Amino acid sequence: MKKFVKIVYAATAVSITMSAVSCSNSRVSPASDMESHYKNTDEISVSSVAEELNTARNIDISGQTITWLADYDLNPQDDRERSAALSLFEDVYGASVSFVPTTSAEKLTTLDSMLIAGEEVDMFPYELDAVPNGVIKGRYQPLDPYFDVMGMDEGIWDDMNDVIEMFKYNGEHYVVPYAVSDPLIITYSRKMIKDNKLDDPYKLYLDGKWNWDTCMKMMEKFVSKASDGQTRYGINGWFGQAAMQSTGHTVINYDGEKFSNNIDDPEIEKAEIFMRDIAKKNLYDRTWKDCFPNDNSTLFYAMGAWSLGESNAENKDADLMIVPFPKAPDADKNYISCNFSARMLVKNSQKGEAVAAYIKCERLAAVQEEYKEIAKKKAGKTENKKSFVTKEQYDALQSIIDLENCVPVFDFGYGMSEKMYDNTYETRGVMDKLTSALLEGGDSEWDTLRDDVKKTIDSEVKDFNK
Secondary structure, X not given: OOOOOEOOOOOOOOOOOOOOOOOOOOOOOOOOOOOOOOOOOOOOOOHHHHXXXXXXXXXXXXXXXXXXXXXXXXXXXXXXXXXHHHHHHHHHHOOEEEEEEOOOOOHHHHHHXXXXXXXXXXXXXXXXXXXXXXXXXXXXXXOHHXXXXXXXXXXXXXXXXXXXXXXXXXXXXXXXXXXXXXXXXXXXXXXXXXXXXXXXXXXXXXXXXXXXXXXXXHHHHHHHOOOOOOOOEEEEEOOHHHHHHOOXXXXXXXXXXXXXXXXXXXXXXXXXXXXXXXXXXXXXXXXXXXXXXXXXXXXXXXXXXXXXHHXXXXXXXXXXXXXXXXXXXXXXXXXXXXXXXXXXXXXXXXOHHHHHHHHHHHHHHHHOXXXXXXXXXXXXXXXXXXXOOOXXXXXXXXXXXXXXXXXXXXOHHHHOOOOOOOOOOOOOOHHHHHHHOHHXXXXXXXXXXXXXXXXXXXXXXXXXXX
16 A cells, blocks of 8 residues: 655646636635536436445435535536536435535635534535644544445545545544545646757656656756747746655654654755755746746746646647656655545534435546546547647546556645645745745745744644644
């Protein structure tokens, strides 16, 4: 079994099979975790997987309705087909989902208000601060009592077992991801690569040669070839988090009982110096862009996979391709930043079995070959000229997040208070400082940054260990 280290992707998952939505002046993906919710299910029958649902303990939730509080509806909208998961839940279990709308900015305060008022709410989207902060604040309850309903011992969760275990907190499982999605990736133009006589990054990745060193050399060579009056950059976008996480080491360690401060880890220091060097060599373009630049000025564009569709639409002749963030030179595996698709069972809910059954439906929809094939077919369609993904890119993305090829990472530092994670510019938390401060250049050095955040981390660790 793989050893999964603990760092979370600080963005909300959006499948690249959807139309990507622009996000300006924000480092958070603009839509919620809807990657499977609008897949057409009229091409196959839910009966093909219904038998697997019934292998779990017989439960009768027919007629029950889950109250779902979120900023998006699980029920189909605008004449879309039901999702595979919802079809299974409704047609096999005879249950349904009732949507209580809120906004992304207000959903946590709305949840807290509903809990205080004793209003019914059963299921909630996974949030970055679910563990430990959300648990300590009394928002969620563990799913362990319902593992038999979820079919945890039936084989459908086997490749996710280590992912699930890394979220274990105080001996219980509050977060049970049913899929890994939306990794931080690098988009590049194969046309530009050929024009500048550089090695293809995806081929380097397949050959095990795609790392910080090869990436740095390519950026330096590209920038050095700038003609008079031309400004070139090696990379643009959001990648500081991916750089730090590619080491496989975390800012906050957790031994199952206590948290500890790992800011002095030499591998974290190497990642910070890597970012500093990129900035000092003027390889980094700090300008926010929603997709791959179409002016041939930048070699690599780093962002969540949600940006790929729009990048294709804006660069139709560039022959775009994707690759994971380069491997840290001393890392033993390909550690990636990604999101984890999960549903939270809300505190005081009386419908734990129904929520667990819905989560099982999500898992089956994520792993059944019939549903995966539909997603692949849809990825290759280009009717939507504003956003599309090629089959080649889709296959590459699936390979990147295949748990045989990578180790997803999660850091409890993102699950603590706003002192640790708050990415608004004026009140940036420790995690955002660590992934952006040195890239911003100036006179910043690692020793200064480390000393600046160390006391805050120590204080947070102390508070959460009480």
